[in-house]
Amino acid sequence: MKFSRTTSATGTTQYIAEGESFRYMAERAGKEWTLTLRRLETVAGIRVAEPGTPYWETTADTLSLCKSIATEFEALGDDYRSADYGHRDRVTEAVLRAYDTTITEGETMAETKTETTETDHAATVEQIEANIERASSLAEAENAEGLAELNKETETLISSLPSRGRFEEWGRPAVTFAALKKSLRGNMRQASQAQAKPEPKAQVVKAEPIVPAKYTDFEGVEELVTLGAERVAEGVRLHLRTSEVAQEIAKVALDIARSIPNKDGNPDIMVTSQQARDAMGALYRKAGEGFERTAANEKALKSLQRSVQYFRGDVRGEFLKSLDGDSADAAEDRAAFAKVLENKPEDVAPSVWVAKQYGTALKGQAEIDQEEFEAKELGSGAEGESEQSQAVSVDEKLRTFAKRVRADVVKVTVDDFEQASDETKEAIRQELEETYEALKAMIKATI
Known part of the structure; x- marks a missing residue:
């Protein structure tokens, strides 16, 4: 039975597998692991787990043991008869088999060894990243002894990863093991360095506002992530018209970005903050839970992601243009950009000024492409073109060039x-x- 690693809406790592009648889910709970069994039912032709109280739940010391218990329970089958197993119920028999250490060489149990090398690596990387998070706390508390022990344990885990090949896992970009190990070691070194404590100041200064560390701390963002994920999953499952779905997702993405401040405390419409990037990553990971992992669906998802990126500039431009309106919504949106608009000249429209401060344009790539297409259809090379139209054409050409150069530069490090x-x-x-x-x-x- 194959377990798939995924991330819940709350950011918790889970391992999920489905059998004939049950869904099995393992997740970390402190130092232990929890295994939950839920019976499956069919609703509108789709198999879903029954809500409410689970069929059975237990804890184990390791992820491997959770998977082994689940595998043994599934192997015993729904036609299990306790009379054939010393009148032990199915869950008891599954636990006994999973804990059994007296299996002789050559004797087999149903899928006694279920973990693949790939899963082992994923679990190792997860443990390393958990250690890195813990190192920051130990460093802050100046717990040198605990930090040294944790560094030793983490280095052992990192060294256990292969030196060749690539680490590929759902929800993460593929990376070579060599690069991954280098990155993990660097993160561990950085986390282990205690932050210098600021010198006490003689005078009372105004405290800076505390910026939430996670995207889920910003009001409404988690709901927007869920909404966007559901729309992505629906588009992938039903193979809807990509351009229409992409524009909807681009609008949700902008709403998410507007809900999160950038480093200057202004709406992060350019998605430069880590929290905004994390939110978009969570959106696509959550969407992946809503459709079957097939080659066709993977291709559809990548195509949709590219289309969302294509339309983001247009959606942002339309939103910025709306700042010039007289409606209550426009006034409320302008209020969010109060710091940006403080020094705006009277003869400059809010949309133009905000776009300039963010280094973006009021036209996106889709709109520019459409104008170029229409110009070709109408014969853009005809004589009599005014100097003004030529100037506009040059401006848009340079803006597009600058955006494309930056897009290419950030692709490499x-x-x-x-x-x-x-x-x-x-x-x-x-x-x-x-x-x-x-x-x-x-x-x-x-x-």
């Missing part, structure tokens, strides 16, 4: 270059230097 071969570094160095000089000249022309 310095670590990628450091891991590249010497041959590759030598081959691209001259191209990068020439590009750098060209960009410097362009920047100079904007001054």
Whole structure:
């Protein structure tokens, strides 16, 4: 029986498997693991777990033991007769089999060993990340002894991961094990460094507002994540028209971003904060729980994600244009950008000023593409084109260019270059230097 690793709406890691009549879910509860069994029922042709009190729930010391108990319970079957097993009920027999340590070599039980190497690695990485979180607390408490012991344990776990191959897990970007281990070690070193305590100040200063650390702490964001996830899952399952669903998701994504402040305390409409990025990641992970994992659905999801990215600029532009309105909603939205609009000149529209401060445009890529298409259809090269229209065309061309350059730059990191071969570094160095000089000249022309 195959368990799949997933993340709940509250961010808890869970391992889920389904049998003939039961759904099995294992999750960490402190130092222990909890195994929950829920009977399955069919509603409108779809198998779902019965709500309310679970059929059975137990705890175990390890994830492996939880999986073993579930596997043995499933193997015993729904036609289980206690009279054939010493009048022990099904759950008792499953636990006894899972804890049995006297199995002779060659003797088999139904799926005694259910964990694959991939699952082992996922569980190891999860434990390492939990240790990293704990290290921050120990460092803050200046618990040097506990921190040293935790570092030793974590290094053993990291060293147990392979040095070759790739780590691939649902909800995470694929990465080589070498890069993953380097990243985990760096995170552990950073977490283990106690933060310098600020010197006491002689005068009382105004305290800065406490910014919530998680996206779920911002009002309404978790509900928006759930709404977006359901819409994504529906689009993938039913293969709805991608462009229509993508625009809806882009609007939900903007609502999420507007609900979270950026580093300057303004609505994070450019999704630069970690909390906003975490919320979008949670949206897609939660959506993955709403449809079957098949090649066709995976392809549909990736296509939908690309379309959402494509329409985000248009949705943001339409929202910014709405700031110029006279409605109560427009006034409320302008109030959210009060800090940005403080120094706005009277002759500049709020939409134009806010867009300028965020370094974005009032037109998205979809709108620009549509205008270019219509221009071609009407014969954009005809004589008599006014100087004003030419200037607008140049402005939009440069805005689009700048956005595309930035989009390409953020796709790679310095670590990628450091891991590249010497041959590759030598081959691209001259191209990068020439590009750098060209960009410097362009920047100079904007001054």
